[in-house]
Amino acid sequence: MSYLLTSMEEVRKENEKKQRILELKEAIKKAEAEWNTSDVEKLKKELRGLTNESFLTKIFKSDGRY
16 A cells, blocks of 8 residues: 555646646746746756756666666
C-alpha cells in the first residue's frame, strides 16, 4: 500500500514539474516578444535547472542497473 502512495506522490510531483516547465516556456515566449532579455535569461536558467534535475533524477533513480 505504501508503494502505491509513493508512486502516486511521484506522479503528482512529475505532473507539477511538467506544468511548471510549460509555464516557463510560455513565459519565455512572452518575454522574448516583449524584448525583455533579462527576464528571458532568468527564465531559461530556471528551465535548464528543472530539465537538468529531471535528467539527473532519471539517471540516479536507478533500479539497480546503474
